[in-house]
Amino acid sequence: MSAAFAAGKVALITGSSRGIGRALALTLAADGASLVVNYKRNAELAAQTVAEIEAAGGRGIAVQADMEEPDDVARLFAAAAEEYGRLDYFVGNAAASAFKSILDLKLHHLDRSYAMNIRAFVLGVQAAVPLMTGGGRIVALSSYGSIRAYPTYANLGAAKAALEAWVRYMAVEFAPLGINVNAVNGGIIESDSSAYFYNVEGMPDLHEQVLPKIPAQRQGTVQEVADVVAFLLDPRSEYITGQSLVVDGGLSIVAPPFFEDATGPLRLPTREDATTGS
Ligand SMILES: NC(=O)c1ccc[n+]([C@@H]2O[C@H](COP(=O)([O-])OP(=O)(O)OC[C@H]3O[C@@H](n4cnc5c(N)ncnc54)[C@H](OP(=O)(O)O)[C@@H]3O)[C@@H](O)[C@H]2O)c1
Numbered sequence: 001m002s003a004a005f006a007a008g009k010v011a012l013i014t015g016s017s018r019g020i021g022r023a024l025a026l027t028l029a030a031d032g033a034s035l036v037v038n039y040k041r042n043a044e045l046a047a048q049t050v051a052e053i054e055a056a057g058g059r060g061i062a063v064q065a066d067m068e069e070p071d072d073v074a075r076l077f078a079a080a081a082e083e084y085g086r087l088d089y090f091v092g093n094a095a096a097s098a099f100k101s102i103l104d105l106k107l108h109h110l111d112r113s114y115a116m117n118i119r120a121f122v123l124g125v126q127a128a129v130p131l132m133t134g135g136g137r138i139v140a141l142s143s144y145g146s147i148r149a150y151p152t153y154a155n156l157g158a159a160k161a162a163l164e165a166w167v168r169y170m171a172v173e174f175a176p177l178g179i180n181v182n183a184v185n186g187g188i189i190e191s192d193s194s195a196y197f198y199n200v201e202g203m204p205d206l207h208e209q210v211l212p213k214i215p216a217q218r219q220g221t222v223q224e225v226a227d228v229v230a231f232l233l234d235p236r237s238e239y240i241t242g243q244s245l246v247v248d249g250g251l252s253i254v255a256p257p258f259f260e261d262a263t264g265p266l267r268l269p270t271r272e273d274a275t276t277g278s
Pocket residue numbers: 014015016017018019020021038039040041042043045065066067068092093094095096116141142143144185186187188189190191192193194222
Protein backbone atom coordinates (compact mmCIF):
# COMPACT_ATOMS: atom_id res chain seq x y z
CA MET A 1 0.00 0.00 0.00
CA SER A 2 1.32 3.49 -0.73
CA ALA A 3 2.31 5.35 2.43
CA ALA A 4 -0.55 7.11 4.21
CA PHE A 5 -2.87 6.98 1.21
CA ALA A 6 -5.84 7.57 3.53
CA ALA A 7 -4.41 10.64 5.30
CA GLY A 8 -7.11 13.30 5.56
CA LYS A 9 -9.79 11.04 4.03
CA VAL A 10 -13.19 10.41 5.60
CA ALA A 11 -14.50 6.82 5.67
CA LEU A 12 -17.89 5.40 6.63
CA ILE A 13 -17.98 1.64 7.21
CA THR A 14 -21.24 -0.11 8.08
CA GLY A 15 -20.88 -2.79 10.76
CA SER A 16 -17.48 -1.69 12.05
CA SER A 17 -17.87 -2.57 15.73
CA ARG A 18 -16.53 -6.09 15.03
CA GLY A 19 -14.97 -8.36 12.43
CA ILE A 20 -13.83 -7.20 9.01
CA GLY A 21 -15.37 -3.73 9.41
CA ARG A 22 -13.50 -3.09 12.63
CA ALA A 23 -10.18 -4.33 11.18
CA LEU A 24 -10.67 -2.01 8.22
CA ALA A 25 -11.57 0.96 10.44
CA LEU A 26 -8.36 0.50 12.44
CA THR A 27 -6.28 0.01 9.28
CA LEU A 28 -7.59 3.22 7.71
CA ALA A 29 -7.26 5.17 10.96
CA ALA A 30 -3.63 4.06 11.30
CA ASP A 31 -3.16 5.52 7.83
CA GLY A 32 -4.66 8.89 8.82
CA ALA A 33 -8.35 8.56 7.86
CA SER A 34 -11.24 9.87 9.96
CA LEU A 35 -13.93 7.27 10.60
CA VAL A 36 -17.64 6.84 11.00
CA VAL A 37 -18.01 3.55 12.92
CA ASN A 38 -21.50 2.09 12.52
CA TYR A 39 -23.07 -0.64 14.63
CA LYS A 40 -26.50 -2.06 15.45
CA ARG A 41 -26.39 -3.40 19.03
CA ASN A 42 -22.84 -3.47 20.38
CA ALA A 43 -22.40 0.12 21.57
CA GLU A 44 -19.53 -0.92 23.83
CA LEU A 45 -17.56 -2.59 21.01
CA ALA A 46 -18.15 0.40 18.72
CA ALA A 47 -16.94 2.77 21.47
CA GLN A 48 -13.89 0.54 21.90
CA THR A 49 -13.14 0.76 18.16
CA VAL A 50 -13.38 4.56 18.34
CA ALA A 51 -11.16 4.61 21.45
CA GLU A 52 -8.52 2.59 19.56
CA ILE A 53 -8.77 4.97 16.61
CA GLU A 54 -8.25 7.94 18.93
CA ALA A 55 -5.43 6.24 20.84
CA ALA A 56 -3.64 5.89 17.49
CA GLY A 57 -4.03 9.66 16.98
CA GLY A 58 -7.04 9.42 14.63
CA ARG A 59 -10.56 10.76 14.70
CA GLY A 60 -13.77 8.74 14.82
CA ILE A 61 -17.41 8.76 15.82
CA ALA A 62 -19.67 5.80 16.60
CA VAL A 63 -23.19 5.93 15.16
CA GLN A 64 -25.89 3.42 16.02
CA ALA A 65 -28.02 2.72 12.94
CA ASP A 66 -29.88 -0.42 11.89
CA MET A 67 -29.11 -0.77 8.17
CA GLU A 68 -32.41 -2.58 7.64
CA GLU A 69 -34.20 0.70 8.41
CA PRO A 70 -34.15 3.40 5.68
CA ASP A 71 -34.55 6.19 8.27
CA ASP A 72 -31.53 4.87 10.15
CA VAL A 73 -29.47 4.78 6.94
CA ALA A 74 -30.37 8.44 6.32
CA ARG A 75 -29.50 9.36 9.92
CA LEU A 76 -26.12 7.59 9.63
CA PHE A 77 -25.08 9.62 6.59
CA ALA A 78 -26.48 12.83 8.12
CA ALA A 79 -24.22 12.21 11.13
CA ALA A 80 -21.23 11.78 8.80
CA ALA A 81 -22.08 15.00 6.96
CA GLU A 82 -22.52 16.91 10.21
CA GLU A 83 -19.24 15.69 11.69
CA TYR A 84 -16.97 15.87 8.64
CA GLY A 85 -18.84 17.77 5.90
CA ARG A 86 -17.93 15.20 3.23
CA LEU A 87 -17.08 11.56 2.52
CA ASP A 88 -14.29 9.88 0.54
CA TYR A 89 -14.90 6.18 1.21
CA PHE A 90 -18.12 4.23 1.78
CA VAL A 91 -17.80 0.54 2.62
CA GLY A 92 -21.04 -1.48 2.74
CA ASN A 93 -19.93 -4.22 5.12
CA ALA A 94 -22.75 -5.10 7.55
CA ALA A 95 -24.73 -8.20 6.59
CA ALA A 96 -27.25 -10.54 8.19
CA SER A 97 -29.45 -13.42 7.13
CA ALA A 98 -31.45 -16.43 8.26
CA PHE A 99 -29.41 -19.54 7.46
CA LYS A 100 -32.08 -22.00 6.31
CA SER A 101 -32.90 -24.43 3.52
CA ILE A 102 -34.90 -22.80 0.71
CA LEU A 103 -38.17 -24.57 1.55
CA ASP A 104 -37.93 -23.27 5.12
CA LEU A 105 -37.53 -19.60 4.17
CA LYS A 106 -40.54 -17.49 5.20
CA LEU A 107 -41.69 -14.27 3.61
CA HIS A 108 -40.10 -12.17 6.34
CA HIS A 109 -36.72 -13.89 5.83
CA LEU A 110 -36.80 -12.93 2.15
CA ASP A 111 -37.92 -9.36 2.83
CA ARG A 112 -35.41 -8.79 5.61
CA SER A 113 -32.53 -10.16 3.53
CA TYR A 114 -33.41 -7.75 0.72
CA ALA A 115 -33.69 -4.82 3.16
CA MET A 116 -30.47 -5.60 4.98
CA ASN A 117 -28.15 -6.88 2.28
CA ILE A 118 -29.27 -5.09 -0.90
CA ARG A 119 -31.50 -2.08 -0.19
CA ALA A 120 -29.25 -0.76 2.60
CA PHE A 121 -26.28 -0.66 0.22
CA VAL A 122 -28.21 1.12 -2.54
CA LEU A 123 -29.67 3.68 -0.11
CA GLY A 124 -26.22 4.12 1.40
CA VAL A 125 -24.66 4.80 -2.00
CA GLN A 126 -27.44 7.27 -2.84
CA ALA A 127 -26.58 9.14 0.36
CA ALA A 128 -22.80 8.79 -0.05
CA VAL A 129 -22.37 10.03 -3.63
CA PRO A 130 -23.56 13.64 -2.98
CA LEU A 131 -21.03 13.79 -0.11
CA MET A 132 -18.16 12.60 -2.34
CA THR A 133 -17.48 16.06 -3.69
CA GLY A 134 -13.87 15.26 -4.54
CA GLY A 135 -14.50 11.83 -6.07
CA GLY A 136 -14.46 8.71 -3.95
CA ARG A 137 -14.38 4.96 -3.51
CA ILE A 138 -17.21 2.57 -2.70
CA VAL A 139 -16.71 -1.08 -1.76
CA ALA A 140 -19.34 -3.74 -1.00
CA LEU A 141 -18.51 -6.90 0.97
CA SER A 142 -19.64 -10.00 -0.89
CA SER A 143 -18.92 -13.70 -0.38
CA TYR A 144 -18.35 -16.88 -2.38
CA GLY A 145 -22.03 -17.70 -1.86
CA SER A 146 -22.67 -15.27 -4.73
CA ILE A 147 -21.05 -17.71 -7.17
CA ARG A 148 -21.24 -21.11 -5.44
CA ALA A 149 -24.07 -22.99 -3.69
CA TYR A 150 -23.80 -24.55 -0.23
CA PRO A 151 -26.24 -25.44 2.59
CA THR A 152 -28.37 -22.69 4.20
CA TYR A 153 -26.75 -19.80 2.29
CA ALA A 154 -29.27 -19.24 -0.55
CA ASN A 155 -30.95 -16.23 1.06
CA LEU A 156 -27.65 -14.40 1.57
CA GLY A 157 -25.77 -15.76 -1.45
CA ALA A 158 -28.44 -14.53 -3.86
CA ALA A 159 -28.34 -11.12 -2.16
CA LYS A 160 -24.54 -11.02 -2.53
CA ALA A 161 -24.90 -11.83 -6.26
CA ALA A 162 -27.35 -8.90 -6.54
CA LEU A 163 -24.86 -6.66 -4.72
CA GLU A 164 -22.16 -7.54 -7.23
CA ALA A 165 -24.55 -6.64 -10.07
CA TRP A 166 -25.34 -3.30 -8.40
CA VAL A 167 -21.60 -2.70 -8.12
CA ARG A 168 -21.21 -3.03 -11.90
CA TYR A 169 -24.11 -0.67 -12.66
CA MET A 170 -22.89 1.85 -10.08
CA ALA A 171 -19.34 1.71 -11.45
CA VAL A 172 -20.62 2.81 -14.85
CA GLU A 173 -22.97 5.54 -13.61
CA PHE A 174 -20.48 7.05 -11.14
CA ALA A 175 -17.28 6.83 -13.22
CA PRO A 176 -17.86 10.36 -14.59
CA LEU A 177 -17.92 11.59 -10.97
CA GLY A 178 -14.52 10.07 -10.21
CA ILE A 179 -16.07 7.43 -8.00
CA ASN A 180 -14.91 3.78 -8.26
CA VAL A 181 -17.26 1.01 -7.11
CA ASN A 182 -16.03 -2.53 -6.43
CA ALA A 183 -16.77 -5.59 -4.33
CA VAL A 184 -14.54 -7.81 -2.24
CA ASN A 185 -15.71 -11.41 -2.36
CA GLY A 186 -14.52 -13.30 0.71
CA GLY A 187 -14.22 -17.03 1.33
CA ILE A 188 -14.35 -18.50 4.84
CA ILE A 189 -13.11 -15.79 7.17
CA GLU A 190 -12.58 -16.30 10.90
CA SER A 191 -15.17 -14.11 12.63
CA ASP A 192 -18.26 -14.20 14.87
CA SER A 193 -20.47 -14.73 11.82
CA SER A 194 -18.56 -17.73 10.45
CA ALA A 195 -18.54 -19.30 13.95
CA TYR A 196 -22.33 -18.82 14.09
CA PHE A 197 -22.75 -20.24 10.58
CA TYR A 198 -20.86 -23.46 11.38
CA ASN A 199 -22.97 -23.88 14.55
CA VAL A 200 -26.20 -24.17 12.54
CA GLU A 201 -27.56 -27.69 13.11
CA GLY A 202 -26.52 -30.10 10.36
CA MET A 203 -23.51 -28.11 9.12
CA PRO A 204 -20.35 -30.16 8.51
CA ASP A 205 -17.39 -29.64 10.82
CA LEU A 206 -15.34 -26.66 9.67
CA HIS A 207 -11.94 -27.93 10.74
CA GLU A 208 -12.35 -31.65 9.93
CA GLN A 209 -14.42 -31.52 6.75
CA VAL A 210 -14.22 -28.09 5.15
CA LEU A 211 -10.86 -26.41 5.64
CA PRO A 212 -8.82 -29.37 4.25
CA LYS A 213 -10.63 -28.86 0.89
CA ILE A 214 -9.47 -25.25 0.54
CA PRO A 215 -6.13 -24.96 -1.29
CA ALA A 216 -4.81 -22.64 1.46
CA GLN A 217 -6.14 -25.20 4.03
CA ARG A 218 -7.17 -22.51 6.52
CA GLN A 219 -9.66 -19.73 7.15
CA GLY A 220 -8.79 -16.21 6.10
CA THR A 221 -8.34 -13.51 8.72
CA VAL A 222 -10.42 -10.36 8.98
CA GLN A 223 -7.20 -8.40 8.45
CA GLU A 224 -6.52 -10.19 5.14
CA VAL A 225 -9.93 -9.07 3.85
CA ALA A 226 -9.58 -5.56 5.30
CA ASP A 227 -6.23 -5.18 3.52
CA VAL A 228 -7.81 -6.00 0.15
CA VAL A 229 -10.61 -3.48 0.77
CA ALA A 230 -7.91 -0.95 1.69
CA PHE A 231 -6.16 -1.71 -1.63
CA LEU A 232 -9.40 -0.82 -3.45
CA LEU A 233 -9.38 2.54 -1.63
CA ASP A 234 -5.71 3.19 -2.47
CA PRO A 235 -4.81 5.44 -5.44
CA ARG A 236 -2.89 2.51 -6.93
CA SER A 237 -6.20 0.76 -7.71
CA GLU A 238 -7.53 3.85 -9.51
CA TYR A 239 -8.16 1.97 -12.78
CA ILE A 240 -10.14 -0.87 -11.16
CA THR A 241 -13.90 -0.36 -11.12
CA GLY A 242 -16.98 -2.59 -11.32
CA GLN A 243 -15.03 -5.69 -10.23
CA SER A 244 -15.42 -8.33 -7.54
CA LEU A 245 -12.03 -9.19 -6.09
CA VAL A 246 -11.96 -12.72 -4.67
CA VAL A 247 -10.10 -13.29 -1.35
CA ASP A 248 -10.65 -16.95 -0.51
CA GLY A 249 -7.38 -18.92 -0.37
CA GLY A 250 -8.42 -20.69 -3.59
CA LEU A 251 -11.73 -22.04 -2.21
CA SER A 252 -13.79 -21.10 -5.26
CA ILE A 253 -11.39 -22.53 -7.88
CA VAL A 254 -11.58 -26.17 -6.74
CA ALA A 255 -14.30 -28.73 -7.39
CA PRO A 256 -14.87 -32.43 -6.73
CA PRO A 257 -13.02 -34.75 -7.02
CA PHE A 258 -10.98 -32.92 -4.40
CA PHE A 259 -7.20 -33.36 -4.19
CA GLU A 260 -7.81 -33.77 -0.46
CA ASP A 261 -9.64 -37.04 -1.13
CA ALA A 262 -7.18 -38.41 -3.70
CA THR A 263 -4.58 -41.01 -2.72
CA GLY A 264 -1.26 -42.45 -3.88
CA PRO A 265 0.33 -40.70 -6.84
CA LEU A 266 -2.54 -38.20 -7.03
CA ARG A 267 -2.18 -36.78 -3.54
CA LEU A 268 -0.93 -33.21 -3.23
CA PRO A 269 2.86 -32.88 -3.14
CA THR A 270 4.69 -32.33 0.14
CA ARG A 271 7.70 -30.01 0.42
CA GLU A 272 9.89 -33.13 0.36
CA ASP A 273 8.34 -34.35 -2.92
CA ALA A 274 8.97 -30.95 -4.45
CA THR A 275 12.58 -30.93 -3.31
CA THR A 276 13.40 -34.46 -4.46
CA GLY A 277 11.34 -34.16 -7.63
CA SER A 278 9.49 -37.45 -6.95
N1 LIG B 1 -16.94 -13.97 8.06
C1 LIG B 1 -16.95 -14.56 6.87
O1 LIG B 1 -16.67 -15.76 6.74
C2 LIG B 1 -17.26 -13.76 5.64
C3 LIG B 1 -16.94 -14.30 4.40
C4 LIG B 1 -17.22 -13.59 3.25
C5 LIG B 1 -17.84 -12.37 3.33
N2 LIG B 1 -18.17 -11.86 4.55
C6 LIG B 1 -18.86 -10.59 4.57
O2 LIG B 1 -18.09 -9.62 5.25
C7 LIG B 1 -18.94 -8.72 5.91
C8 LIG B 1 -18.57 -8.61 7.37
O3 LIG B 1 -18.66 -9.89 7.95
P1 LIG B 1 -18.03 -10.21 9.40
O4 LIG B 1 -17.87 -11.69 9.44
O5 LIG B 1 -16.83 -9.35 9.64
O6 LIG B 1 -19.24 -9.78 10.37
P2 LIG B 1 -19.34 -9.83 11.95
O7 LIG B 1 -17.99 -10.06 12.58
O8 LIG B 1 -20.44 -10.77 12.27
O9 LIG B 1 -19.79 -8.33 12.29
C9 LIG B 1 -21.01 -7.88 11.83
C10 LIG B 1 -21.02 -6.36 11.93
O10 LIG B 1 -22.23 -5.90 11.29
C11 LIG B 1 -22.99 -5.16 12.22
N3 LIG B 1 -24.41 -5.33 11.96
C12 LIG B 1 -25.15 -6.48 11.98
N4 LIG B 1 -26.43 -6.21 11.67
C13 LIG B 1 -26.49 -4.86 11.45
C14 LIG B 1 -27.54 -3.97 11.10
N5 LIG B 1 -28.80 -4.42 10.91
N6 LIG B 1 -27.25 -2.66 10.98
C15 LIG B 1 -25.99 -2.21 11.19
N7 LIG B 1 -24.95 -2.99 11.52
C16 LIG B 1 -25.21 -4.31 11.65
C17 LIG B 1 -22.57 -5.67 13.59
O11 LIG B 1 -22.88 -4.70 14.59
P3 LIG B 1 -23.12 -5.14 16.14
O12 LIG B 1 -21.75 -5.42 16.70
O13 LIG B 1 -23.78 -3.95 16.76
O14 LIG B 1 -23.98 -6.37 16.12
C18 LIG B 1 -21.07 -5.87 13.36
O15 LIG B 1 -20.39 -4.65 13.44
C19 LIG B 1 -20.37 -9.19 5.65
O16 LIG B 1 -20.90 -8.51 4.54
C20 LIG B 1 -20.17 -10.66 5.32
O17 LIG B 1 -21.21 -11.18 4.52
C21 LIG B 1 -17.89 -12.52 5.71
